[in-house]
Amino acid sequence: MPVRWLVNSHSHADHWLGNAAFSDTVIELIASEQTVSTMKKYGKDDVKFYTKVTKGTIGFTQLRYPNVLLK
Structure with missing residues (x-):
């Protein structure tokens, strides 16, 4: 099941760095x-670290950001 x-x-x-999986x-x-x-602010730096x-x-590791945002 997906x-x-x-x-x-x-x-x-x-x-969250595993989102792309x-x-x-x-x-x-x-x-x-x-x-x-x-x-978005720190993602690239996090991957480098x-x-x-x-x-x-x-x-x-490919950065994949959420597509449903909660306020």
Whole structure:
């Protein structure tokens, strides 16, 4: 059964950098407007940080932002 909803409760990178792994199945990717704003502000830096501290073992990470925003 496909994943229908994915909720990002907050913008800590370890909670949302895996969003792209659900690209083929998730219908609604949900988060607050403030969370998405923070994701967009720091997302590229978060990927660089996690790539460095894991010595590249996280592989390629594509940023995928929520498409349903809560006020």
